[in-house]
Amino acid sequence: MLTRTQHLFDDATRVVAGDSRWRGRTSPDYWAFVGPFGGFTAATILRALIEHPERAGDPVALTVNYCAPIAEGEFDLDVRFVKANRSSQHWCVELSQGSGDVATLATAVFAERRPSWAHQVARFPDARPFEEIKPFPSIAATWVKQYDFRFIEGVPTLRSAGAAEPGSAFSKLWISDRAPRRIDCLSLMAMSDAFFARIFHARGEVLPFGTVSITTYFHADADDLTKEDVTRVLAVADANTFHKSYGDQSGQLWSPSGRLLATTTQVMYFKA
Amino acid sequence: MLTRTQHLFDDATRVVAGDSRWRGRTSPDYWAFVGPFGGFTAATILRALIEHPERAGDPVALTVNYCAPIAEGEFDLDVRFVKANRSSQHWCVELSQGSGDVATLATAVFAERRPSWAHQVARFPDARPFEEIKPFPSIAATWVKQYDFRFIEGVPTLRSAGAAEPGSAFSKLWISDRAPRRIDCLSLMAMSDAFFARIFHARGEVLPFGTVSITTYFHADADDLTKEDVTRVLAVADANTFHKSYGDQSGQLWSPSGRLLATTTQVMYFKA
Numbered sequence: 001m002l003t004r005t006q007h008l009f010d011d012a013t014r015v016v017a018g019d020s021r022w023r024g025r026t027s028p029d030y031w032a033f034v035g036p037f038g039g040f041t042a043a044t045i046l047r048a049l050i051e052h053p054e055r056a057g058d059p060v061a062l063t064v065n066y067c068a069p070i071a072e073g074e075f076d077l078d079v080r081f082v083k084a085n086r087s088s089q090h091w092c093v094e095l096s097q098g099s100g101d102v103a104t105l106a107t108a109v110f111a112e113r114r115p116s117w118a119h120q121v122a123r124f125p126d127a128r129p130f131e132e133i134k135p136f137p138s139i140a141a142t143w144v145k146q147y148d149f150r151f152i153e154g155v156p157t158l159r160s161a162g163a164a165e166p167g168s169a170f171s172k173l174w175i176s177d178r179a180p181r182r183i184d185c186l187s188l189m190a191m192s193d194a195f196f197a198r199i200f201h202a203r204g205e206v207l208p209f210g211t212v213s214i215t216t217y218f219h220a221d222a223d224d225l226t227k228e229d230v231t232r233v234l235a236v237a238d239a240n241t242f243h244k245s246y247g248d249q250s251g252q253l254w255s256p257s258g259r260l261l262a263t264t265t266q267v268m269y270f271k272a
Numbered sequence: 273m274l275t276r277t278q279h280l281f282d283d284a285t286r287v288v289a290g291d292s293r294w295r296g297r298t299s300p301d302y303w304a305f306v307g308p309f310g311g312f313t314a315a316t317i318l319r320a321l322i323e324h325p326e327r328a329g330d331p332v333a334l335t336v337n338y339c340a341p342i343a344e345g346e347f348d349l350d351v352r353f354v355k356a357n358r359s360s361q362h363w364c365v366e367l368s369q370g371s372g373d374v375a376t377l378a379t380a381v382f383a384e385r386r387p388s389w390a391h392q393v394a395r396f397p398d399a400r401p402f403e404e405i406k407p408f409p410s411i412a413a414t415w416v417k418q419y420d421f422r423f424i425e426g427v428p429t430l431r432s433a434g435a436a437e438p439g440s441a442f443s444k445l446w447i448s449d450r451a452p453r454r455i456d457c458l459s460l461m462a463m464s465d466a467f468f469a470r471i472f473h474a475r476g477e478v479l480p481f482g483t484v485s486i487t488t489y490f491h492a493d494a495d496d497l498t499k500e501d502v503t504r505v506l507a508v509a510d511a512n513t514f515h516k517s518y519g520d521q522s523g524q525l526w527s528p529s530g531r532l533l534a535t536t537t538q539v540m541y542f543k544a
Contacts, residue, residue: 060485060518061337063337063379063485063487065335065362065381067354067362068355068357082374082377083339083340083373083374083375083377085339085340088484088541090337090339090374090377092364092377094354101354101355102355102362105355105362105364105379107377107485109337109484109485109539111484111517111518111541113518114517115516115517116514116515116516116517116544117514117544118513118515119438119474119514120513120514120515121441121510121513121514122512166391169393202391202393212332212333212360212381212383213332213333213381213487215335217520217537217539219512219513219515219518219520220515238393239393240393240394240524240532240535241392241393241491242388242389242390242391242392243385243388243390243392243491243492244386244387244388244496245385245386245388246332246383248489248491250522250535260513263512263522263537265487265535265537267333267489270388271388272388272389
């Protein structure tokens with residue numbers, strides 16, 4: 001029996017080491033309508049990699065493909081070290097339950113990041129301070145209650161009939177764990193998937209949807225994040241298109257100091 | 273012995289079917305400085321999936337992780353059908369040579385795309401017509417010779433000493449196969465990786481670099497592309513950041529008619 005860790009995010013994403021087979025379990029605290037919050041699943045996979053004894057360096061890229069629903073309860077993580085280079089590692093993780101098929105398939109790249117020429121091209125978005133903005137009211141899904149969303153632009157306005165004209169798919173908001181927790185790669189991964197579905201914004205209503213694949217690139221390593229020492233990110237997200245039942249989202253997660261911490265993109269299925 | 277196909281792109285990305293083990297080989301026509309052009313590798317993997325007898329639907333997402341250099345010659349593609357849903361399929365492909373380690377690791381999502389509400393959020397970029405712009409001169413790598421690049425903005429200006437100040441990382445250009453070939457998912461995948469490295473633009477010089485992971489989302493299916501019936505795309509690419517030896521790129525590929533065909537993102541290693 002493991003002792004309960006301090007923050008419920010760390011408790012939820014806890015994994016038990018195995019040789020190549022690790023174990024985790026879904027958490028009632030990070031539950032979406034029909035399964036775990038996708039950001040929880042992605043962060044748990046990332047945690048298994050970060051805690052792996054053969055892991056070296058920091059995450060650079062994580063892609064998670066959601067293949068099938070995950071039921072409440074335990075799951076196995078089949079963690080495979082695919083290839084090591086001088087300064088980078090390639091991993092593959094398959095999540096399954098019982099003797100079932102693969103429910104989630106992920107690939108990751110880790111690297112020992114070395115000092116280099118640096119240049120931040122993207123501009124830090126203007127934003128009113130976190131403290132001046134009211135939190136977005138919690139909605140039914142438990143995972144939403146674990147975050148403090150403060151919208152600067154693109155607050156979702158959801159009507160039962162939807163909007164007559166397509167609304168903007170752009171949002172700018174502060175995202176913090178409801179119980180503040182220092183931002184690390186795990187929370188960046190989870191927060192990458194914490195935007196409300198762009199289709200809700202564009203349509204002005206909640207519709208059946210599901211993330212099919214998410215990719216997050218980490219632009220800060222563990223040292224950078226320790227130095228930032230922040231508990232929230234300024235997040236922006238937008239969509240490019242919705243077409244034949246699939247749409248996309250791209251986003252950026254910024255430190256309040258103006259450093260780009262992560263970029264993320266995902267493709268999702270919708271019914272409309 | 274297979275007969276030579278019409279277009280050298282199709283010849284280069286030709287694969288020989290196996291049960292789960294498929295075979296391909298590098299092409300001198302799509303060679304970069306130290307290995308095959310990454311877009312060639314990605315397109316060849318995609319071809320194996322598209323030609324697979326169990327494949328249903330069209331590609332929605334492809335992520336390719338470049339784990340190790342690929343030597344000139346034959347390679348094996350270990351194609352694994354991971355999970356099928358009602359309307360989507362998840363695949364995993366590992367490329368290796370001889371008895372060597374995995375050199376390239378890819379995951380893909382295919383889906384039977386159904387009619388739905390549609391809304392293109394991104395705006396078609398203004399662009400001078402292809403015919404009015406001079407082709408970018410071919411450079412040493414053979415793969416570059418297979419494309420006709422016509423820059424509208426952000427033409428690379430490479431000096432041996434580099435630029436004093438960081439240059440813009442943004443480019444807008446037409447990309448066509450040098451010998452025109454109708455745009456399909458394969459060429460979209462290859463063209464996703466056909467931008468010059470953003471670090472060249474930002475630094476104004478050619479530096480050691482390598483794509484680590486690329487993800488492309490397809491916003492048009494085979495039917496859409498057949499209807500578009502075009503041989504070139506309007507392409508835009510930009511970077512968000514360069515930090516501790518890694519940088520990123522995101523791009524869009526547009527049909528000349530103004531339809532967004534694909535979006536792409538990649539993370540790359542650089543030495544500067």
